[in-house]
Amino acid sequence: MPLQSELSRSRSARRLAFESRRAFTVLELLVSISVVGLLVGLLLPAVNSAREATRRIQCVDHLREVGLALHNHHDAKKSLPAGWKFDPSGETAFGWAVELLPYLGQPGLFDQIDCKLPVQHPIHDHARTTTLEVLLCPSDIIDPMFALHEESEEDEDDEDEDEEDEHPVHVYELGTEPIELMxxxxxxxxxxxxxxESDDSVPAPIGDGAFLENRLVRFRDFQRGLSHTFIVGERKMAQVPSTWFGVHLEGEDAAARIVGSALEGINQPLADECDFSSRHPGGANFLWGDGHVSFLTESLDLDEYHQWSKLR
Structure with a gap:
């Protein structure tokens, strides 16, 4: 009996010691938290990178859809749509994407738009509030809508001086607010x-790219070849908000809301608001005349960048 009692006490002691060791000490808890934090720090960039890769693929798919719509439009109308086309009053203009709506799966929306009436006409209320997913980059941080304000007198008077600025500062008289046009x-x-620059003046200068003011361009005009000329590019909203629908011609940087220009390079901090940009690290996606999409890097030679944006 004494031996059995001693064995029983020994088992109980071992069990109590084991149970007491199941809890973490403060040091073990701190080490565990540090290890978990380190693993999260290692995994998070990889997760974000994978998400961005997915968004970039979606962006490419969107541009390919736009390219297919442009080719279908060209097959049907024998030309690309005009970059922007004035309404009969000459007060507003409709963007090139309006004519693509039937080829982007939006025939109903297209039927609600009458280009013989101004952009701000009540008949266009629905179109002016419709954001099209196919025309958005999933990587950008955007608001579905933006306000187009009237261009200030200072902007018009100091246009030449502003050409060297990163983004012109729009100054209004003390106590006044910019007038919202739409x-x-x-x-x-x-x-x-x-x-x-498309917004140097109204009417705009004759550009050397694919989307011009009130002018139609045909594939036969691409003297450098469809596969060597890009026709649509990205721009992030933080640079200047852009739209697919149309603009008031007295609006601030009106034409730049619809078309872009190859000027200082991609994602360049000193670039004009007309230039191209994206939130994709290192560059932006571009649609070429033959319908293929490629990623052009920020380090692209500026001469090549300029040449690829021109028809001749």
């Missing part, structure tokens, strides 16, 4: 005007 749906993809 609200428009956001888009990330803008047509290529070429190597000139």
């Amino acid at each position: 609200r428009l749906p956001t888009a990330n993809y803008v047509g290529v005007f070429g190597t000139l």
Whole structure:
């Protein structure tokens, strides 16, 4: 009996010791937290990178859809749509994407738009509030709508001086607020005007790209070849909000809301608002005349960048 009692006490002691060891000490808890934090720190960039890769693929798919719609439009109308086309009053203009709506699966929306009436006409209320997913880059941080304000007198007077600024500072008289002309749906993809600034004046200068003011361009005009000329590029909303629908011609940077220009390079901090940009690390996606999409890097030679944006 004494031996059995001793064995029983020994088992109980071992069990108590084992149970007491099942809890973490403060040091073990701190080490565990540090290890978990380190693993999260290692995994999070990989997760974010995978998400961005997925978004970039979606962006490419969107641009391919736009390219297919442009080719279908060209087959049907024998030309690309005009970059922007004035309404009969000459007060507003409709963007090139309006004519693509039937080829982007939006025939009903297209039927609600009458290009013989101004952009701000009540008949266009629905279109002016419709954001099209196919014209948005999933990587960008956007608001579905933005306000187009009237261009200030200072902007018009100091236009030449502003050409050297990163982004012109729009100054209004003390106590006044910028006049809101209309609200428009956001888009990330803008047509290529070429190597000139589209909003230098009204009417705009004759650009050397695929989407021009009140002018139609045909594939036969691509003297450098469809596969060597890009026609649509990305622009992030933080640079300047853009739209697919149309603009008031007295609006601030009106034409730049619909088309873009190859000027200082991709994602360049000192670039004009007309230039191209994206939130994809290292560059932006571009649609070429033959319908293929490629990623152009920020380190692209500036001369090549300019040449690829021109028809000749």
